[in-house]
Amino acid sequence: MSILRFIPLLALLLVGCGTSSTRDDGAYNAMHVPVSGDFAGAPGVDAFIARMRQHGYSPERTAAILSGARRQQSIIDLMDQQAPSKSTGPTGAWTRYRAKFLGEDSINNGVAFWRRNEAALDRAAAHYGVPPEYIVAIIGVETRYGGFTGKTRIIDALATLAFAYPRRAEYFTGELENFLIMAREENIDPFAPRGSFAGAMGLGQFMPSSFRDHAVDHDGDGHRDLWNPADAIGSVANYFRHHGWQPGEAVAVRASVESPAAARALKSGFNTSYGLNELAGRGIKPTRALGRTGTVSLLELDAQGGYEYWLGLKNFYVITRYNHSTYYAMAVHQLAQAIRSRKDAPDGTRVSSTW
Template sequence: MPSIRAALFASATLLASPASYALDNAEFEQCMAQLRAQADEAGIPAQVISRSLNTVKLNERVIELDRSQPEFTSSFSDYYTRRVSETRIETGRKKYREQQPLLQALTREYGIPGHYLVAFWGLETNYGGFLGSIPVLDALSTLACEGRRGDYFSGELMNALRIIQSGDVEASQMEGSWAGAMGQTQFMPAIFLKYAIDHDGDGRRNLWESEDDALASAANFLQGLGWQREQRWGREVTLPDNFDFQLTGFAHQRSLSDWAKLGVRMPDGQPLPQADMEAALVVPSGHNGPAFLAYQNFRVIMGWNRSESYAIAVGRLADRIAGGGALHQAPVPAPRLNREQVTKLQKTLNEQGHDAGAEDGLLGPGTRQALARYQQANGMVADGFPDQEVLTHIGVLP
């Protein structure tokens, strides 16, 4: 079968505005006919296809959200402050106490400490407080037919139909985020099929209503991602004066003993623990902000969500839920850049030979490494942090 995108949009021109769509209702219905045929070829029963897809609707808001995210990059300071708030910490501690029998059982079985499971739960849906209200089948069908990532979302739609076929949830109850993530742990359908568990024994993997199922499924997922028992996610540290910030990032992992030799210490000045572990050094808001040693479990967290800021937020929220204190060094605010400004930054770095990679408007590790090289070449602290000074120097900001 030809791809849905090729069949429907070979002659379509996508308009520049995120609010303009190249998909109307007639095209959507044509696409849905192809998706029903794809489901039939995949072996999904006709009655499941009929009761699940016959009432699916085009959701233009889903397309708008897909095309417009993110217009602005969020600094680590903004991200961290919003997500590791005192309210979320206190609620997390309450949930942690309430769920002790379950969490202890999951730690024994899967090796994931309970405060981490509660932290994921808190960041994904505010402890089940907001699961998303968009019909998942509408979202996945819309994104499959819109075409930009049609193959991925048509595959996830097939997975969603398999979940319905299994009897875990009715199509009418399958609600979630605009991108199709579902339940208290916000699993995409493929992750649901592979890792969701019926822990409460009621015959359904119910990640919407069963906290037991949701937390057990999170533990199963993290174990599958390679969580290391008896290890932390990472820790805050302090750096010596004149530290070489080009040693930061996952390309420069080294042992704790080697970091100690370079003068890295605990926030209170005590030596690093003696352990046979490797770590990368992460400085998400530059040399004036907090520094973290990131262990293997940090990378596991990034298997759930590829954002370093997310991984730090999970780890720190888990620490706070378990009784840990606030950061010793607060995050440093940074200018808020839109994608056009980030693209200009990348273009300038590339033109000057610093290889920022694709000029895609996304401020990722490659761009930050290129920015660090620019800073070093221009006599600045080479921490890769896009502060006002370097952005003015490079011409991105006035």
């Protein structure tokens, strides 16, 4: 009797194991659809194929796309470039950085871009509360108003960084995932889009996750196309609004400093937070009224001839959500102000200001 009882129990166990094995084999087969080309056998490829199943991508479709992607060593080399070390004294780094974006051509081209796209900019400003000059300045800093959107295939950039660059593999695997979903949502050939070596796209250089979260169809043609100026304009404005842009509020104000040594002793950067009274007690004051504000960031710029100090408000922080850099955000701010001044000048002549 004990043997008879054991036989059905064994049969049940075998059935159970068979059922589990069928599921496991299916997952195994899904993850091992062969990938050819540069990423054949690369770490993370099988897991990515399985990951895309939850989004409705068949293993065969994902494998075919990855088989067509190309590993770009130049991308890895660019990612490996070391950031410059922090200086211990003034070197004029800000002055050199600023000159890249605030030359006469850049300001004039910004005015021309504004005039060509005035209707789209006006709609964006009215709907999202972001002034046109800041939208134009972002596009100017990112791609020279659409003149340099990048030549690297996005699929190559993201696959290279997802499967051949372990240090940032997790982040870029997520961006590759979003890119393939985006391509299907927008009915785009995944091999067609081109952009930066890091996978940023269009006039505003959105990463795929930002595209899916913030890109808008600003011209109403049924597609979100960041290579289209109107959609890029609306998308940049939407990005700013989502990150907390305060309509009508200032961005940054120059500070007067009684003691440069005391100012240097304070932590600076877009993510610092000081009360105005606290800074005033250290001899740091805004050069004009700030209106209603709680705290400000202390911004130190390594300018030729000595350090400059500014106070950053909420809208300055919002610009840094685009690029986590004080210099980047200040370049956008000052370019925006220069473009606005040039456009508003009666004869379009040069207008000087410290902004």
